[in-house]
Amino acid sequence: MQFLTYKLAQEIVERTMEILDSNINVMNEEGIIIGSGDSQRINQLHDGALLVLKKGESVEIDQSMAAKMKGTRSGINLPIRFNNEIVGVVGITGEPEQIKNYAQLVKMAAELVLEQSFLLERVQWRQRLQSEIVNQIISDEDLNTEWVKDRARFLGINLEQPRFALVIKPSDYTDLTNQKLIRSIQYEMNKNDLIGVTFNNEIVVLKASSVSESIKELTPSLHRLLKVSGSKIIIGTGGLAESVKEVKLSFQQAKSAVFVGSKIQPNNPFYHYEDFRLEVMLAKVGQEEPDKNIFSFYQRLLDEGKKGELVDTLQAFIEENGELNKIAERLYIHRNTLRYRLDRIEELTGKDPRNIKDIIVLFTAKLLHDIR
Template identity: 75%
Template structure:
């Protein structure tokens, strides 16, 4: 495996030269210079590095010795070790007596940069793998369960856990940035999966604890909203008991956002459990003639500033209790009775009849979510 690349070698050079006002060279496992403060030396063979690779220890080269060694200049060359093996060499240009005190510091800096790069690459690999798994779980038909369980196992994640899908969508033209993804990652658990879809949505497949349900989600949803700066919409689906149900939970979360944002635009997170009736209605009317509930528009067209529609909404909200309805609307009970009669006259539906009230409520919902 190649640990040192040209890019990484040059990064080591630039970092160490900021600390030490000396030229730095980085050589690969074949002794070829792949990073240097002197760009003309790139791709030259470094005899001193070959010696370090052969002996497995530091090599000092003074001015007299440099003359006899091809591609070498006075300096100290030290092995770069990673995972208990020598993967390259770092050299400091200068007379050994003048730079000996800095040699080990440069070696440590080079190895630290290499380790950080490896850890970052490993984190990025895990993120990519998680994202691939999430996208497969929420989109693919005929899913190979054993294969995807095995891939999740590489990450130490057990897909047998019941899970709830959480979708984070950007609001307007807000971008789903890497910083936002990292912020979200800090809020979820080790057993949770996170990925980004092709539509630029963050999807969390949250593992549910014992006796935990989607009703226990609001604290997490509030934290996710906070770390996102309130510039996103968040939806959660129902509990998926197995892998095959995750796709349904994902789409439930998306529908909760779609419907919830129309009914309550001032809210930023929506749970499927709170909008099941509205979502069901929205799906049904996609294939039905929407004119069947057109009588609701007559309430909007009549009265002062939509007072009949407001009265119907208050009637539904207060469960038909006339005193509470009149108080919430700041009107007399006789005025309320007159408005209810007017609603019945215009729509042919009497709010005081439970079946008619259900139909009026459905007509109102259809108008609100259309």
């Protein structure tokens, strides 16, 4: 496996030359210069590197030796080791006696950059595989259950465990924002959780749980996500999926909760499907209704008065469950004024808020208006 690439070799060169006033060369396992402070030396064969690869140890080269070797100047060449194998050579140009004190530091820096790059690649590979698994589970295509279970097992994740689907959205999306947010979320994830990014750039967490656990019990964890995210985010949660095949429904519920909840309660950070089940159902029915003018009567409330008293009254009536004293107190009005407003709503819409069937229709009309 090739560990040293041209890009990585040049990164080693640039990092070490920032702190050392000498030219640095990096050679691959064939002794070819693939990174250098002197761009003209790229792709040249370095005999000093071949000697290091053959001996498996550092080699000091003075001017007399360099004169007899191809592509080599005086300096010190050291093996770059990774996983106890020599994967390349780093060379420092200069008189060996003058640069000897820095040689081991340069070697350590090269190996550190290589290790960091390898670890980052593994993290990114794991993240890509998780995203692939998540997208397979929540997609509209037929789910190959055994395929996703096999890949999850490869990551040490048990897909047999029940899960809640979480949809996480930053307030201002950019690729950089998403990447930072994903890293923050990963710190709050358990080993059996899955995180992925959909084709629509939604961050999805499939949170491992137990059959007896309620989504409300995850609230402390959600609060930690808000805290570590460092930016304003909203989180939607679906119902508990007891099998892999049910996860797709939990994901759709989480999306619906975010869509509807953020429209009617825009200042909330969390939207649990269980809390918005009725609103989601009514919104879906209303949007599928072929008669687009079926709730046109609601526009009359919007047109009535510039201050929107009737709409506010209807909202308070819904949220206070029709308790007149609480509604009047909340709106800072007399009960007689409240009765007048309720009568006025009935006059304009033909729907009496005090009638259970009519208030459902008014509620649905208001909901559809808000989410549009």
